Amino acid sequence: MIALDKVSKNYGKNTSTFTALDKVSFEVTDGATVAIIGKSGSGKSTLMHVMSGLDSPSSGSVIIDGQPLQSLSQKKIDAFRANDMGFIFQSFFIEPNQTCLQNVLLPLEIAKVARGSRKPKALEALTAVGLDDKADNLAVSLSGGQKQRLAIARAIANKPRILFADEPTGNLDSATGEMIIKLLFSLNADLGCTLIVVTHDKDLALRCQKQIQIKDGKVQRIDQANQRTKKVVR
Amino acid sequence: MYISDILRRSGRTLRSAKVRTLLTSLAIAVGTFSLTLTLAASNGAQQFVDQIITDNFDPAELIVASDDRVFGQGDTSTPREYDPSFGTIASPAGAATQIARLTGDDLERIEELDAVEQVRKNLTVNLQYITRPDQPKFVATISALNPYQSPELRAGNIPEPLNNRRLLLPEAYVASLGFSNPQDAVGETLALTVLPSGGKIQQELARSESYQVAIEDRLVTQDFTIAGVLAPPLTSQPGTELYLYAGTQDVSELNEITTRGTPNYQRYNAVFVRIAGGENTETLQAGQADIRELGYVAQSVQDTQDFLNQIIAVLQGIVAGFAFIAIIASVFGIINTMYISVLQRTREIGLMKALGMHSKDIGRLFRFEAAWIGFLGGAIGSLLAVGLGLAINPWLSETIELGEGNYLLLFDWVEIVGLILALVVISILAGWLPSRKAAKLDPIVALRTE
Numbered sequence: 001m002i003a004l005d006k007v008s009k010n011y012g013k014n015t016s017t018f019t020a021l022d023k024v025s026f027e028v029t030d031g032a033t034v035a036i037i038g039k040s041g042s043g044k045s046t047l048m049h050v051m052s053g054l055d056s057p058s059s060g061s062v063i064i065d066g067q068p069l070q071s072l073s074q075k076k077i078d079a080f081r082a083n084d085m086g087f088i089f090q091s092f093f094i095e096p097n098q099t100c101l102q103n104v105l106l107p108l109e110i111a112k113v114a115r116g117s118r119k120p121k122a123l124e125a126l127t128a129v130g131l132d133d134k135a136d137n138l139a140v141s142l143s144g145g146q147k148q149r150l151a152i153a154r155a156i157a158n159k160p161r162i163l164f165a166d167e168p169t170g171n172l173d174s175a176t177g178e179m180i181i182k183l184l185f186s187l188n189a190d191l192g193c194t195l196i197v198v199t200h201d202k203d204l205a206l207r208c209q210k211q212i213q214i215k216d217g218k219v220q221r222i223d224q225a226n227q228r229t230k231k232v233v234r
Numbered sequence: 235m236y237i238s239d240i241l242r243r244s245g246r247t248l249r250s251a252k253v254r255t256l257l258t259s260l261a262i263a264v265g266t267f268s269l270t271l272t273l274a275a276s277n278g279a280q281q282f283v284d285q286i287i288t289d290n291f292d293p294a295e296l297i298v299a300s301d302d303r304v305f306g307q308g309d310t311s312t313p314r315e316y317d318p319s320f321g322t323i324a325s326p327a328g329a330a331t332q333i334a335r336l337t338g339d340d341l342e343r344i345e346e347l348d349a350v351e352q353v354r355k356n357l358t359v360n361l362q363y364i365t366r367p368d369q370p371k372f373v374a375t376i377s378a379l380n381p382y383q384s385p386e387l388r389a390g391n392i393p394e395p396l397n398n399r400r401l402l403l404p405e406a407y408v409a410s411l412g413f414s415n416p417q418d419a420v421g422e423t424l425a426l427t428v429l430p431s432g433g434k435i436q437q438e439l440a441r442s443e444s445y446q447v448a449i450e451d452r453l454v455t456q457d458f459t460i461a462g463v464l465a466p467p468l469t470s471q472p473g474t475e476l477y478l479y480a481g482t483q484d485v486s487e488l489n490e491i492t493t494r495g496t497p498n499y500q501r502y503n504a505v506f507v508r509i510a511g512g513e514n515t516e517t518l519q520a521g522q523a524d525i526r527e528l529g530y531v532a533q534s535v536q537d538t539q540d541f542l543n544q545i546i547a548v549l550q551g552i553v554a555g556f557a558f559i560a561i562i563a564s565v566f567g568i569i570n571t572m573y574i575s576v577l578q579r580t581r582e583i584g585l586m587k588a589l590g591m592h593s594k595d596i597g598r599l600f601r602f603e604a605a606w607i608g609f610l611g612g613a614i615g616s617l618l619a620v621g622l623g624l625a626i627n628p629w630l631s632e633t634i635e636l637g638e639g640n641y642l643l644l645f646d647w648v649e650i651v652g653l654i655l656a657l658v659v660i661s662i663l664a665g666w667l668p669s670r671k672a673a674k675l676d677p678i679v680a681l682r683t684e
Contacts, residue, residue, distance in 0.1 A: 025668060054588055054677050082590025089681065091586040097250035109239040110591045 002028040002051060002162065002194070009058035009217075019056055020046040022217040023060065028210070032159070033188055033195040035205035041164075042045070044198045047214060048164055051196065053077040053087055062081035064162075082111040086155030086193070088184075090167035092147045096140035100131055103139050104154045111158050125157040126150075129183060145176035149183065156187055164188070165197045169204065181207065235595045244602035252576075255607060258571045260565075262611025262657060263618065265561030269653060270619035270645070272557055276550040277644035282636060283542045289467075292382035294512030295354075296343060296522055299504040300533045301334040306540075335490045335501035336530075343528055344507055349521035351510040354380075355502055359492055362427045362453055364478070369412045376426065376488065379479040382483040387417035390462030396479040400461040401426075404476050408463060409583070416463035426478075427455045428488055431496045454491055458484070470525065528628040561657070564611065570603055572668035575608070576600065576675075583672050584680025597673035604665025605658045612654035620645050 011019040020043045021064060036044045049055040049060055049142070052068050062069040069077060075138050094103050099122045104122040113121065126132045128153030129149040134142065139150060148168065165184060181204055188195040197208060213220040249257040299305065312330060345353050348670040357378040363371035379396055388405050396402075403424065405416055413419040428454060458480065467475060509521035518534055525532040576583070583596055623643040631641045 049678050052588070078587075078590045078592050080590070081588065085590075087585075087588050088375070089585075093581055093681075097252075098246065102246065105588070107244075107589045109243070110586065110589050110595075112236060112237050210530065 001030055001066060004051065005061050005063065007042075007047075007057045007062060009050055009055065010058045017155055020217050021050065021057070021182070024188060024214075024219050025060075026212055026218070026219060028194060028196065030194055030211060031192050031220065033185065033186070033208040034197070034210045034212060036196065036198045036212050036214060037200070037202070037205045038220070039200075043217040045166060048135075048166055048196065048198050052087070052162075052164055070102070079111075083158065084161045086156045086160035086163045088148070088151050088165040088168045090170035092151045093141045094142075094147055094150050094173070096129055096138070098139060099136050099137040100126060100142070100150050100153075103150055104157050107154055107158050108232040113158065121159075122153075122157050124182035125153040128156065128187065141223045143176075145170055145179060148172060148176075148180050152180070152183060152187070156191065156193075157189060158179050160193055162194045162196065165195065165199075166195045167199055168197065169199070169201060177201075212228055235591055237598070240595055240598050243605055244599050246605055246675060247599075248606050254571060254575075255610065256420060257294055258567050258607050259611040259614060261564035261567040262608060262661070263615035265559075265564055266612050266615025266653065266657060267561060267619045268557035269554060270549055270616040270650060271623060271643065272553045273649050273653070274619070274623055274643040274645045276546055277646055277649075278636075278642040279546045280543055281644055282640055282642075283539060283546065285640070286541045290380065290383060291538075292506070292508065292531050292537050293378070294351075294518060295382070295506045296512075296518070296534050297356075297526065297538070298336070298507045298525055298530050298532045298534045300336045300340060300530060301503075303333050304344055304504050305533055305538075307529065307531075311573065311624025317642070321335055333503060335498070336505055337501055337502055340530070341502075341505060342491075344505075344525060344530070347521070347524050347528075348462075348518075349509050349524050350507055352508040353511075354378075354506040354508070355482060355486065356504050356586070357482065357489050357502075358477075358507060359428065359488045360486060361478075361488075362429045364407070364411075364427070366411055366423065370410070371427075372407065372410060374407075374476065376424075376436055376478040376480055376485055378482040378485040379472070382567075383479075385479075386465040388463040388465045390420035390460065393461050395481060397483055399456060399458045399480070399484050401458045401480040401484075402462045402464050403460050403479050404464045405466060406476055419460050419463050422460050423457050424460055425455050426458055426488070426588075428492050428625050429455050430454055430491045431494050431499075438525050443462050446593040456488070559668055561660070565660060568607055569668065571607070572600060572665045573671070575603065576668050576672045578674065579672075580680045580683040583654045583675050584677045584683070587675070587677035588681065593673040596675075597669040598673045600669035601662050601665045604661045604669070608657040608664075609660075612657035616650045618651060620650070 004026055005023055006025055007025045008019065011018045011020060024043075024047060036047055038044045046055065049171055053062070053072075056070055058178070064080075069080075071082050072080065076111065095106075101119070101122055104125055105118055108118045108121055117125070123132060123135060127133055129152050131142075131146060131149055131153060133152075139147065142150060142188050149170070152168075155165075163184075168184065169180055172180060184195060185207065187193070195208070197204060199205055209224065211223040280307070295303075317332060317334070320453075341353050341355075344350055355378065359376050361374045361376055362375040365371040379392070379402065387390075387402075390402075392402065393400055401424065403419060408416050408419050411419070411424070414420070423566070464479070490499070493501075507521075507525065509518050510572060512521060514517040515536075518536075522532045522534060586596060586599075621643060627641045627643050630643065636642060
């Protein structure tokens with residue numbers, strides 16, 4: 001379970017401080033699908049960065065499985081991200097001049113997965129996203145949708161417990177975006193991983209079990225799927 | 235991330251930017267090429283010197299002289315007072331100079347030392363000519379055979395002892411003197427003609443219009459038997475390739491004929507002094523000290539070898555210096571390339587950090603890339619140098635007349651591997667700052683970079 005307790009994030013010093021997150025608190029149960037929604041500059045991405053340990057909160061704490069993330073050393077946070085988290089970005093961030101297989105092998109190398117099991121794991125991930133036949137193709141030759149599927153394969157290769165997706169359909173046409181959304185939810189169902197999606201896309205958000213709306217760094221409301229319960233946190 | 239994975243990934247990244255990698259490596263290759271050839275030339279020169287020394291000198295012998303100018307030392311910047319007993323010679327640069335020579339008394343003093351086993355005169359006589367019946371006359375020089383020398387023979391043998399007007403003839407004279415092969419020459423007679431020194435008479439003759447006739451009248455000829463024919467020396471002191479060799483007594487006799495009445499008569503620029511047990515360096519040095527105490531200049535073969543090698547090392551240092559400057563210039567190329575690489579791959583760095591890669595490993599990734607560039611540059615430069623060197627070695631060695639079997643460029647693989655490793659280390663240092671920049675990048679800023 002991921003729990004955020006009064007997490008704030010401020011940038012700048014003295015008079016020119018900017019509050020990106022303001023005492024944000026909520027919980028995400030294991031295996032849940034959560035959408036973080038809000039306008040540009042509302043603090044969605046900052047929230048994702050803080051939850052994943054890429055950034056540290058100015059105050060408050062992020063607690064994962066009862067362990068405050070900030071109490072861990074940077075090395076342990078890195079290891080935690082390598083072993084338990086997967087990331088999908090709007091801009092794919094794939095290495096175009098390397099093969100699909102080499103792209104997917106990257107997180108497995110970072111996580112120091114045993115050499116013998118890396119390739120089977122990478123191929124399994126490529127199969128899960130339907131790119132097994134492109135394993136030896138250079139990533140540069142893929143279409144936009146295929147690139148995002150490759151990014152997803154890279155994110156799930158090490159079977160993470162938490163999958164962060166930052167605007168996963170932002171750079172895709174609607175048909176391809178739909179395909180990616182279905183893929184993400186099927187992976188959530190198949191792998192049992194927690195899916196946290198940062199998105200503008202209301203349709204995508206509505207498919208998640210929980211929608212956390214952020215505005216000006218504050219949680220505006222949290223909606224539970226099928227309950228439509230408005231819960232004003234602050 | 236495992237080191238081996240970082241190493242592989244860094245190599246893979248460089249392969250994906252082939253042109254950039256190749257161009258940066260080529261800049262290093264230029265310096266490496268020059269350094270490899272410099273080292274090879276230095277090795278060749280050193281080996282040549284070492285072999286000349288080994289083949290021609292007894293390590294237990296000292297070269298002893300009365301004047302340090304014999305060894306190219308001494309003060310040449312101040313005028314030297316004239317001494318009629320010295321005789322005047324030309325210095326290597328052509329300037330007139332005088333050298334104090336060793337006399338019979340000097341040799342006796344040296345021989346009396348306990349450490350001294352033997353004193354051997356360094357005798358070389360410029361003959362007027364050599365010939366045999368119905369054959370042309372040839373210019374020649376005869377020298378006393380150094381007992382330490384064991385020259386290769388084409389025919390015949392070296393009598394033990396070499397005396398009774400027997401000599402060794404270089405193979406180059408065989409055909410010129412009308413022999414069909416070296417074997418035919420063995421046992422045949424060769425006439426050695428010298429011009430005796432004539433003091434005042436010779437000077438008078440020199441002014442005469444019939445000088446040539448008069449010289450012919452004064453010439454002295456001695457018949458020598460050819461005991462053996464010498465194969466062309468693989469290594470010899472430059473200029474001695476066509477020397478005839480005979481026993482010390484016979485050469486001494488010729489020397490006396492040519493020097494009688496001159497300041498050179500029974501005087502020697504230098505002699506070879508064998509130290510008892512001189513094979514041992516400490517014993518040799520003790521003997522050297524004894525001789526120096528008597529006021530003579532004594533140089534061991536090792537000193538001569540060191541002196542020559544020092545000259546080679548200085549020349550090598552100058553050329554290597556230029557090559558090193560080229561390498562230093564290429565180091566800036568690596569720094570520049572790596573900085574550009576960090577800038578171009580900012581988002582990749584952000585992604586790797588997001589995926590859990592430690593900052594230390596990010597730094598290593600870029601340093602290893604720099605190391606690969608250094609390795610490639612080193613390998614390309616040294617392989618090109620070796621390839622070119624091996625191709626031109628025969629022509630080069632022939633052009634500068636090093637002799638058969640000797641090469642100017644001698645490649646030492648240990649040196650080449652050492653050079654490449656040094657370049658790898660230099661490249662890693664060059665990649666240090668860019669790698670620090672990469673390691674310190676904020677992953678969030680990096681991921682947001684357009």
